Amino acid sequence: MDHATKVALKQDQFVNTTAHGLEWASANKSSLIRNVLIGVGVLAVAIAALVFWNIRSQAASVAFGAAMTVYETPVATPGQPVPPGTKTYPSAVERAKAATAAFSSVADQYGLTKDGKTARYFAGLTAMDAGQTQSAETTLKQVAGGWDTQLAALAKLALADLYRQTGRDALAIDLYNQLTAKPTDSVPAGLAQLQLADLYTAEGKTDQAHKIYAQLKDKDGKGAAGAIASQKLNPSSAGQPQM
Numbered sequence: 540m541d542h543a544t545k546v547a548l549k550q551d552q553f554v555n556t557t558a559h560g561l562e563w564a565s566a567n568k569s570s571l572i573r574n575v576l577i578g579v580g581v582l583a584v585a586i587a588a589l590v591f592w593n594i595r596s597q598a599a600s601v602a603f604g605a606a607m608t609v610y611e612t613p614v615a616t617p618g619q620p621v622p623p624g625t626k627t628y629p630s631a632v633e634r635a636k637a638a639t640a641a642f643s644s645v646a647d648q649y650g651l652t653k654d655g656k657t658a659r660y661f662a663g664l665t666a667m668d669a670g671q672t673q674s675a676e677t678t679l680k681q682v683a684g685g686w687d688t689q690l691a692a693l694a695k696l697a698l699a700d701l702y703r704q705t706g707r708d709a710l711a712i713d714l715y716n717q718l719t720a721k722p723t724d725s726v727p728a729g730l731a732q733l734q735l736a737d738l739y740t741a742e743g744k745t746d747q748a749h750k751i752y753a754q755l756k757d758k759d760g761k762g763a764a765g766a767i768a769s770q771k772l773n774p775s776s777a778g779q780p781q782m
Contacts, residue, residue, distance in 0.1 A: 599649035603658050606641035609634070610665065635668035643678075656682070660690050660697075667701055676701055692718060692726040696734070703738060711738060729755055729764025736771070 614634055615627035628634035642662035649655035660682045666675035679701065682694035695714045702711040715738070718731035732751050739748040752768040759765030 595649060596652050596654070599645065599652040599654040599658075602645045602649065603642075603654040606638065606645050606658060606661070609641045610638040610661065612637075632669055635665045636671075638665040639669055639671065639674070656685060656687055656690055660694055663694065664697055667697065667704075672701065672705060688723055689725040692721075692723040696726050696731070699734065703741075708738060708742065727764070729759050729762065733764055733767060736768075 612634055613625075613627050614631050615621050615629065617629070621627055628637065639662050642658045642665060646655050646659035646662055650659065659678060663675050663678035663682060666672075666678060676698065679694045679698040683691050683698055685691050685694075695718055699711040699714040699718075702708065702714070712735065715731045715735040718726050719728045719735070722728035722731070732755055736748040736751040736755075739745070739751070749772065752771045755764050755768035756772060757765075759768070
């Protein structure tokens with residue numbers, strides 16, 4: 540078969556393939572148009588959702604910043620001179636109450652955003668500071684059960700502190716053990732163990748506390764937890780110059 544014949548056959552094959560393709564497209568024209576429209580619609584929805592999410596996230600960030608401003612507002616004691624125009628609170632409790640309301644508002648409006656979830660955690664902390672024990676416990680439990688593992692760990696740590704303050708040491712011990720078993724970047728196992736040892740010390744269970752300190756000293760000798768454990772085991776050496 541000469542070259543010219545081969546070229547002619549290829550051209551015929553191309554023409555036939557193209558013709559069949561055009562026939563199929565013509566027969567399925569409505570289906571093609573529908574699929575294209577569906578694809579365009581899905582893309583438009585995805586873009587709209589992304590734009591909406593970005594707007595919500597930005598609004599949440601601004602609202603969280605305003606709540607943090609309340610949280611960081613200074614407390615002025617009676618008779619203390621305050622510069623004109625400076626916002627102050629008469630006590631730490633009053634400030635905590637105002638901050639709790641601000642953080643709760645952010646969490647309620649933007650609960651699905653990162654700042655909204657963080658605001659709920661802070662609402663639990665400030666409720667503790669305000670003496671609103673039940674509200675603090677409910678809020679911190681909600682954060683502790685969330686999908687954000689870092690915030691959940693922080694909430695469990697705060698919740699354990701709340702349990703200690705309210706005489707429920709057994710619940711605090713359980714949380715410290717949970718945090719030790721599943722450490723996170725926000726709450727390393729060593730931190731949870733130090734808190735547990737401190738609880739045992741407060742209960743007068745010094746043997747159990749010393750056991751934890753000794754384990755931390757061996758496992759984390761060069762880390763922060765190990766250094767603190769060493770000081771707890773030998774407080775008289777703290778502050779002495781190294782030879």
